[in-house]
Amino acid sequence: MTVGVEEISDEGLGSRSNERFVEAAVGAARGLAERDPEMARWTAPLVRAIKRRRLRLPSLSPTVHRVVKLIESQEVDLDELADAVSGDPVLATRIMGVANSSYFRGATEVPNVRDALMRMGVREARTIVIVVALRATVMRSPGLGDMASVLWKHSLLAASATQEITAELPPWETAGFLAGLVHDLGKLVVLAFAAELPAWQDDGAEPGSAVVEAMMAATHAELGAMVLASWAFPEPFCEAVLLHHDASQAVGDAGSLAIAVEVGNRIASQIEQGWPEDAAELDETLVERATRLGVDPPRLSDIAMEAETNFEALSKLG
Numbered sequence: 467m468t469v470g471v472e473e474i475s476d477e478g479l480g481s482r483s484n485e486r487f488v489e490a491a492v493g494a495a496r497g498l499a500e501r502d503p504e505m506a507r508w509t510a511p512l513v514r515a516i517k518r519r520r521l522r523l524p525s526l527s528p529t530v531h532r533v534v535k536l537i538e539s540q541e542v543d544l545d546e547l548a549d550a551v552s553g554d555p556v557l558a559t560r561i562m563g564v565a566n567s568s569y570f571r572g573a574t575e576v577p578n579v580r581d582a583l584m585r586m587g588v589r590e591a592r593t594i595v596i597v598v599a600l601r602a603t604v605m606r607s608p609g610l611g612d613m614a615s616v617l618w619k620h621s622l623l624a625a626s627a628t629q630e631i632t633a634e635l636p637p638w639e640t641a642g643f644l645a646g647l648v649h650d651l652g653k654l655v656v657l658a659f660a661a662e663l664p665a666w667q668d669d670g671a672e673p674g675s676a677v678v679e680a681m682m683a684a685t686h687a688e689l690g691a692m693v694l695a696s697w698a699f700p701e702p703f704c705e706a707v708l709l710h711h712d713a714s715q716a717v718g719d720a721g722s723l724a725i726a727v728e729v730g731n732r733i734a735s736q737i738e739q740g741w742p743e744d745a746a747e748l749d750e751t752l753v754e755r756a757t758r759l760g761v762d763p764p765r766l767s768d769i770a771m772e773a774e775t776n777f778e779a780l781s782k783l784g
């Protein structure tokens with residue numbers, strides 16, 4: 467499948483919704499420089515790149531784009547999905563490989579993509595196709611190095627956790643996995659930009675890892691929302707990614723997706739640090755946000771266990 471980076475065009479960012487996320491990203495980068503003036507030499511070029519539409523964003527091949535669009539819609543038709551997947555020979559081969567792997571233990575080899583998706587079942591097929599399709603976008607992003615696998619694991623874990631949360635959260639029952647999977651996409655943008663930063667400096671200086679970390683922390687949510695908007699994702703997805711570190715002000719249906727993604731991200735982080743035996747030791751914000759969605763701490767622990775099991779299974783997909 468063709469995955470690379472492309473310069474975003476003015477056309478792609480022309481809509482008002484996109485403009486809002488561009489403003490948010492500019493504001494986030496400027497805010498960092500205001501808090502820490504030494505950061506200005508690194509954030510000023512970032513602001514310029516965002517404003518002049520010179521920032522390199524991860525792009526999706528037309529096939530993967532079509533697949534993602536299908537999966538993001540509520541009802542996915544197996545024939546349509548099979549048709550879309552078959553448009554990308556690499557993706558098709560991978561999907562058939564998964565269906566024929568020990569993961570599904572079929573008696574016979576599946577002969578085509580449609581049978582492969584049938585063997586998986588519609589629900590699982592959605593998840594597997596999206597994982598296989600987006601994995602390359604994440605893993606082949608420039609400037610990522612060792613962080614690729616860390617970031618990918620965190621994304622899978624957050625996706626699994628968000629899926630568990632939204633399973634009983636209409637109208638987002640089928641949206642959680644995808645929203646969780648892409649929540650930290652903005653980190654790819656910062657890392658790709660950091661690799662180019664020396665070229666933007668008079669003295670060719672390279673940013674240290676602390677600088678990159680700070681830029682990532684300050685801007686990745688806004689940049690992630692910007693990427694999703696450029697991929698023409700529905701506004702609630704972009705909004706959820708924008709707010710995934712603090713959805714305290716989120717309201718309405720779109721707001722509940724934002725809270726779900728924040729909870730999914732916090733569950734992932736808590737699992738990575740070690741899930742505590744005593745619920746009293748859980749991250750306070752995690753408990754507060756989950757309570758808003760009607761999820762109490764015992765249920766939260768169950769959800770975390772289910773998410774971890776799901777994550778283990780998905781990591782075996784390679």
Ligand SMILES: [Fe+2]
Pocket residue numbers: 649650686687710711731
């Ligand atoms: Fe994040």
Ligand SMILES: [Fe+2]
Pocket residue numbers: 620624649650731
């Ligand atoms: Fe995250």
